[in-house]
Amino acid sequence: MKKDIHPDNHQVIFQDVNSGYRFLSHSTKKSEETAEWEDGKTYPLIKVEVSSDTHPFYTGRQKFNEKGGRVEQFNKKYNMGK
Template sequence: MKKVIHPKNYRIVAFKDMSNEEVFLCRSTAETKESIDINGVIYPLIKIEISSSSHPFYTGKMKYVDSAGRIDKYFKKYNRKNGPSST
């Protein structure tokens, strides 16, 4: 491998899946200001929304998304009864 093309700040980083709170360690150059203590060792922390531990393709479990509730919440917020045509 060429020695001059690799980044200098390659280190072990903790990635935390925010949907199921699972943490895993991996090498990365990603910058972060947060940190986490795992077994007495402080690691830089990167929070992610979804990973292989929570993605339906890898887990085989589908999560129900309450889109109807979100739509009703939107209409309540903007005082609409039956959709965009009502004012």
């Protein structure tokens, strides 16, 4: 591999701004903010809007459309069902 063509990959703390959930991972993103992790070391802090802690798919709080499709809605509205 060629030297000096790859971005700097370093450990950062990602923090979900909605729940406060934090996790340590690798990233090429840079941040001026820092935070101390459980191991006592200081890492750059990156705030995110959604993480696995608050995303509906991972939390099981996903909303499903119970109305049905357009045809079902039409049939229900005009009593044209079976």
